[in-house]
Amino acid sequence: MDGSGAGANTGKRPNDRLTSWFVRSGWSKGELARQVNRRARELGAHHISTDTSRVRRWLDGEQPREPIPRILSELFSERFGSVIAIEDLGLRSAHQSPSLTGVDLPWAGPQTVTMISEFSRSDLMLARRGFLGSSLALAAGPALVEPMQRWLVPAPGGEPPAPGPADHTAPAGAQRPARLSPIELDLLESTTAMFRQWDAQCGGGLRRKAVVGQLHEVTDLLQENHPPATRRRLFTCAAELSQLAGWMSYDVGLQPTAQKYFVLALHAAKESGDKPLGSYILSSMSRQMIHLGRPEDALELIHLAQYGSRDCATPRTQSMLYAMEARAYANMGHPSKCKRAVRMAEDTFEDIGIDGEPEPDWIRFFSEAELNGENAHSYRDLAYVAGRSPTYASLAEPVMARAVELFRTDEVHQRSYALNLIGMATVHLLKREPVPATTLASKALVVAQRVRSERVNTRLRKTVDTAARDFGDVAEVVRFTDLLTAQLPETAEAV
Structure with a gap:
């Protein structure tokens, strides 16, 4: 059987x-x-x-x-x-433990630590591609958005996060005493920044398991007794690591696992009191919803992020949120609202650095190159939604070209370079220019072979499939299609 x-x-x-x-x-x-x-x-x-x-x-x-x-x-x-x-x-789903499935979770510190600990431990123990994803279901629509709205509900009495949890993840007996020095806490935070750089440079498939392991270690630390300020920093670290674990899972194609990490990250960010970080996590969830063809959900998540951080986010974070709002409107087929959000993203970006306010490491990725890339993809998406409109493709071309040029000299953000090369190739296909499209796709293939990103691989394959379907009689397209089949693996394993 x-x-x-x-x-x-x-x-x-x-x-x-x-x-x-x-x-x-x-x-x-x-x-x-x-x-x-x-x-x-x-x-x-x-x-x-x-x-x-x-x-x-x-x-x-x-x-x-x-x-x-x-x-x-x-x-x-x-x-x-x-x-x-x-x-x-039309199929039935087997009952799953509520601690490992769903997104409607209790917004309380002890439960958040327990849930992150359980989920990261399960991920480490069952670290085969898609294994956890097979026991999870993606949430969408009100089932996703409504629980996330509770991120805005203040904690009772505005109290700081409660002491460590007394649950089955902690050893029997009294809560463990604190053993974390300020130097060790600084090292934890710098390690998270290093993981983030590795992800940008090498893709989500290279160090995903290491990030999950570090996250699990932080939950162990959160079971100890710490001063409130240290505890908030630990929750911030847990939120950043959980977001990064989600992002890397998203990058290698583990969509349900990614969503679960994003949700847990938002819970940890609430415990830390870091609203801008929470808005960034919601933007990651929004991007995933766009990827999954749910732009209406993406827009609701972005509006929730903007509302929750409107009085405390830096201009760079606000610009990023406007750019993501534009992506959602583009995929919904709302050109005027998309263009307005693009302008807001550009105008807000110009305010960066005016007040000299320091910025957290997690938002430093949003550079001029990233801004141009996002806005160009919004115009490109509008072109597809509008029936392959050459007008919107022409709007996308100079902005995407600027993004490609800026990323070309960026040795860290190699995945973004590949994605924007592919994006530029799709713009040329929309303009019915298959030869420059294959030239750009060839450059993207070189980068794709250096990074472990199923997202890059999938977009490259889809772009080449489109070229082969629309321009299958063009010699350059035929040659590159054969080259891609020979050189790009069909699957990428998550580790």
């Missing part, structure tokens, strides 16, 4: 929902079976061996056992570029 069937009565009604998604996917039963088997092997579920007859039984109404429903949800979500929940496929 392969473990992929329900083992229940077979007199089921046909699963019309699954059949609809299956037909629209264009897959054959054999292709879907092969993809399920491949993903199952990545999860370590070697007992699963699906075939065409099993797929037929699912379409006929048989309910498969876990992790098949989660695998199907992930596969169809990736195929269509938006969240396809298990329930959307």
